[in-house]
Amino acid sequence: MRNKLLLAILLTLATAFNAFAATTPAPKSPAYPVNGTYNISNTLFCSVDANAGYPSGYPTTYFKSHITQHNFTPDTTRTFSNWVTYVMGLTPGMPNPNLSFNSIPDPSSTTIPQAKLVETPIQWGTNSKIALGSEITAPYSTPTLISAGGSNNYWIFTSFTYSNPANINNARTGYALRTFGLGDTAWSNSFFFFNTLTPWSTTNTSVATNFMGSRVGIKTFNAGATSYPFNCTETGNATK
Numbered sequence: 492m493r494n495k496l497l498l499a500i501l502l503t504l505a506t507a508f509n510a511f512a513a514t515t516p517a518p519k520s521p522a523y524p525v526n527g528t529y530n531i532s533n534t535l536f537c538s539v540d541a542n543a544g545y546p547s548g549y550p551t552t553y554f555k556s557h558i559t560q561h562n563f564t565p566d567t568t569r570t571f572s573n574w575v576t577y578v579m580g581l582t583p584g585m586p587n588p589n590l591s592f593n594s595i596p597d598p599s600s601t602t603i604p605q606a607k608l609v610e611t612p613i614q615w616g617t618n619s620k621i622a623l624g625s626e627i628t629a630p631y632s633t634p635t636l637i638s639a640g641g642s643n644n645y646w647i648f649t650s651f652t653y654s655n656p657a658n659i660n661n662a663r664t665g666y667a668l669r670t671f672g673l674g675d676t677a678w679s680n681s682f683f684f685f686n687t688l689t690p691w692s693t694t695n696t697s698v699a700t701n702f703m704g705s706r707v708g709i710k711t712f713n714a715g716a717t718s719y720p721f722n723c724t725e726t727g728n729a730t731k
Contacts, residue, residue: 524614524648524666525563526698529729532558533624537710537723549714550628553721557624557638561729563646565616571647574615578645584676588647588669591678595667599653610649610667618644618670644672648683681706700731 537553539545566574579585592610600606621641627633647669656663666683681704705726711718 524697524699526565527731528560528562529702529731530558530560531727531729533725533727535723535725537712537721539712540709540720540722543719545719546714550630550632550712552629553626553712553723554629555624555626557622559620559622561618561620563616563618565614571612571615582645582671585645585671586677588671588678591669591680592649595680597654599655599657599659599662601655601658606654608651608653608665608667610651612647613650613666614648616646618646620644642672644670646670647678679706679708698731702729703727704729 533556535553535555535557539551545551569577575588579587593607595608595610597606597608619641620643621639623639624637626636626638649667649669650664651667652664653659653662668681668683669678670681671678683702683704703726705724707722707724709720710723712721713719
């Protein structure tokens with residue numbers, strides 16, 4: 492397979508990974524690096540935050556295994572600024588994604604304060620998915636639950652340059668994915684690798700056929716009538 496796309500750690504934690512050099516993006520979202528249908532197997536594990544003041548007698552861990560089918564559709568008709576205006580008009584309460592750019596600490600930085608990654612949008616569009624999964628909690632106070640569902644998300648690929656490549660095995664450019672879906676209040680972010688000798692560019696029309704990844708973050712679960720934060724890790728394997 493020509494490309495392997497390694498999805499790496501999501502979120503507000505300041506973790507990021509190597510990738511490959513990028514070039515100046517086209518003014519409208521291209522049909523790559525991700526386009527079309529991907530089948531993804533995911534596992535999610537969450538454990539209650541030790542500082543949450545969590546009451547006794549409720550489950551302290553949560554596990555979910557699910558399979559999803561994602562269909563990524565780049566918007567090839569609008570520039571990024573026009574696309575942002577368009578989707579914000581369709582989605583009341585969606586924050587401007589530009590406000591979430593340039594906020595992630597650069598893991599290669601040695602300065603104090605730590606430098607931030609400067610992101611440039613290179614691809615944007617919609618993502619529809621269907622999902623089947625099972626859930627359990629521990630201690631095992633609930634039976635295993637089988638669930639099904641679907642959703643539609645908006646997504647943005649960005650690229651960025653590490654400020655100090657020598658500290659990250661001479662990697663210079665990385666890639667991130669921003670997503671926003673039903674019920675979200677903020678844009679999430681995930682970091683990607685492209686395992687290819689030909690990086691994303693305005694002339695490379697290769698579409699990724701595989702990716703693997705993980706993301707970490709915080710989800711809330713109820714204990715009685717109160718919500719508490721859980722620290723979560725999610726991993727996935729995808730094929731096109």
